[in-house]
Amino acid sequence: MFDPTEIRSDVHWVGVRHPDLEIFDELFPTRNGTTYNSYLVRGSEKTALIDTVKEAFADEFLERLSQIMPLEEVDILVVNHAEPDHSGALGRVLEINPDIEIYCTRAGQNFLGQLYEQNLNIQAVKDGEEISLGDKTLRFYLAPNLHWPDTMFTYLPEQEILFSCDAFGAHYCGDGLFNDQVEDFSYEFRFYFDTIMRPFKSYIRDAVAKIEDLPITLVCPSHGPLLRRDPRKSIEAYREMAALPDAGDRPRVLLLILSPHGNTRRMATEVREGLQEGGAEVVEIDIVDLTDEMVRDELERTQALVVGTATINHDAPPPVWRVLSLLSSVTPGGKIGAVFGSFGWSGEAIKLVEERLRGLKYSLPVEGVSFRFKPGQEDLDACREFGRQVAREVQK
Numbered sequence: 001m002f003d004p005t006e007i008r009s010d011v012h013w014v015g016v017r018h019p020d021l022e023i024f025d026e027l028f029p030t031r032n033g034t035t036y037n038s039y040l041v042r043g044s045e046k047t048a049l050i051d052t053v054k055e056a057f058a059d060e061f062l063e064r065l066s067q068i069m070p071l072e073e074v075d076i077l078v079v080n081h082a083e084p085d086h087s088g089a090l091g092r093v094l095e096i097n098p099d100i101e102i103y104c105t106r107a108g109q110n111f112l113g114q115l116y117e118q119n120l121n122i123q124a125v126k127d128g129e130e131i132s133l134g135d136k137t138l139r140f141y142l143a144p145n146l147h148w149p150d151t152m153f154t155y156l157p158e159q160e161i162l163f164s165c166d167a168f169g170a171h172y173c174g175d176g177l178f179n180d181q182v183e184d185f186s187y188e189f190r191f192y193f194d195t196i197m198r199p200f201k202s203y204i205r206d207a208v209a210k211i212e213d214l215p216i217t218l219v220c221p222s223h224g225p226l227l228r229r230d231p232r233k234s235i236e237a238y239r240e241m242a243a244l245p246d247a248g249d250r251p252r253v254l255l256l257i258l259s260p261h262g263n264t265r266r267m268a269t270e271v272r273e274g275l276q277e278g279g280a281e282v283v284e285i286d287i288v289d290l291t292d293e294m295v296r297d298e299l300e301r302t303q304a305l306v307v308g309t310a311t312i313n314h315d316a317p318p319p320v321w322r323v324l325s326l327l328s329s330v331t332p333g334g335k336i337g338a339v340f341g342s343f344g345w346s347g348e349a350i351k352l353v354e355e356r357l358r359g360l361k362y363s364l365p366v367e368g369v370s371f372r373f374k375p376g377q378e379d380l381d382a383c384r385e386f387g388r389q390v391a392r393e394v395q396k
């Protein structure tokens with residue numbers, strides 16, 4: 001069992017470790033488990049707890065905290081983010097200390113009310129607001145959508161510590177607490193960004209801008225190692241990863257194809273030529289060759305997504321849905337979608353993929369084209385015209 005650790009004078013890590021975890025939240029595989037980090041900051045007049053842990057670990061958390069001081073004597077609970085992996089032990093905290101003052105954002109206040117249905121003694125904070133613990137100060141920076149609307153950072157200026165919530169975190173449970181005590185976890189750091197943070201790039205840029213000039217010598221995220229060595233490196237990495245790719249000279253269209261028997265691929269040749277005639281730069285990729293990373297990178301660069309798919313068993317085939325499931329993992333925003341494909345007798349895939357794109361707020365100004373089995377010359381001409389129309393829409 002890990003002891004509570006004094007990470008700076010009168011600042012303690014009181015979180016829990018979950019090294020055996022294999023899938024976080026039933027969503028994301030974890031190769032090295034995770035940690036739920038909670039921190040206790042003791043000022044000369046008041047003491048604050050920053051976040052709690054997942055409910056299942058409440059006993060261990062309370063036991064660790066009690067090694068430093070009785071929970072009854074903690075004055076303040078800062079909730080940087082109401083997600084249950086950080087607020088889950090709140091109910092247990094309130095059983096022991098019902099008067100604890102909770103500080104969070106306005107959105108956090110709403111979420112906590114809905115999650116815990118108790119009378120909570122909450123103060124909603126504004127961006128830049130400070131509270132004094134005596135010889136220490138806590139300053140709050142709102143960081144909406146990193147990765148929930150309620151997220152904020154808490155900064156301790158006297159000790160140059162940033163409690164950054166999920167930002168700069170990683171699902172990684174190493175042998176030590178700090179980044180200079182564990183093995184390389186850059187894969188987990190990047191994976192966390194890609195799966196949790198990447199859809200919110202503009203918000204990340206805003207949040208990084210707020211803290212960029214602060215003196216920070218320790219970053220304390222809510223998951224994974226505490227960043228003591230090169231703390232600014234993680235902030236810089238977020239700044240770089242959240243930058244949008246340069247727009248090219250011509251509008252870019254991503255053309256993705258799944259065609260077991262080759263008919264949709266034949267249609268795609270005409271669609272591509274129509275797009276190019278219309279002035280678009282086309283990136284054409286077979287869906288079977290796509291990695292998740294390629295999908296995300298290309299989606300961020302493109303103004304339009306054109307999907308060519310066969311109908312298989314009254315549906316679009318699973319590899320197409322895999323790609324479509326990744327669309328929400330990048331920043332959405334005003335993209336055009338279009339769909340075409342070959343079918344045999346019922347042809348449902350086109351409409352189903354169109355519905356999925358509409359559901360993700362793509363606009364579909366050009367009606368999809370589909371033909372039975374092998375497209376004839378007229379069909380191919382229609383495909384070329386379809387490509388030209390999409391190119392025109394992209395340039396509007």
Ligand SMILES: Cc1cc2nc3c(=O)[nH]c(=O)nc-3n(C[C@H](O)[C@H](O)[C@H](O)COP(=O)(O)O)c2cc1C
Pocket residue numbers: 258259260261262263264265309310311312313314315342343344345346347348372373374
């Ligand atoms: C396993 C399998 C299941 C199929 N199921 C359907 C179907 O439910 N409805 C339909 O319209 N066509 C169905 N088809 C026919 C294909 O959509 C048709 O052969 C089409 O031309 C394939 O396009 P592709 O040449 O681009 O692969 C099926 C084909 C296969 C191989």
